[in-house]
Amino acid sequence: MRTTTTGTARLTTLHKISAAGLTAAAGAAALAFAVTPGQAAETPSIAVKPVAWTTADLGAHDHVGNQSDQAIAKAKADAAAAKVKADAAAKAKADKARADEQAASRSQARTPVKPAKPAPAKPAAPAAPVKKAYADNLDGWIKESLDILKSKNIPATYEGIKRNIMRESTGNPRAINDWDVNAANGVPSKGLLQIIDPTFKAYHVEGTSWDPYDPVANITASCNYAADKYGSMDNVNSAY
Incomplete structure (x- = not known):
């Protein structure tokens, strides 16, 4: 569709045709009124065909x-x-x-968050008993024998034991009496406290050696015998 622009108004073809009809009609009307009465007979009427249009x-x-x-x-x-x-x-x-x-x-x-259950503690292995060290001499032998005697509730003192040892053997663990009556009977006295074999075996203290010449075994067996016969080695002041 073609459009014609006049100023700011745009007219379509349909509008232009309708506008032309309006113009023609208006012109015819003006002409009709412009003719005077005296001229009406002389001026032929103009037939204007109206243009068909609607609003x-x-x-x-x-x-x-x-x-x-x-x-x-x-x-x-x-x-x-x-x-x-x-x-x-x-x-x-x-x-x-x-x-x-x-x-x-x-x-x-x-x-709630449950606390982790601690693992049961493993029982500690029993500690190995620490063995007391004793000197390998007369002082050490007496002290070790006293500890054993104390554990067995056998009475004795350091002074009583040493005094009798010095009288019987002068501290020689290999001492032996081969001249007294016991020797004559074939059972000589042996060791630090000069004990005969039958007495040593009868009064042997558990945990010590079975050798009568062993200094600790000899002292503990002799003290056990003296405690039984005299109440304690402290009460022995001569051959027993």
């Missing part, structure tokens, strides 16, 4: 334009409504996720 034709183009504007406005409104709906759905989803996360955190905080 609807003038508004047809505007109506089409209004429909387009309405469609655009509706589309924009629909798009805005869809965006609002989508935004609301996204917010609702985010709110639900946040609420679920907070609920999970609260649930974990309320759940």
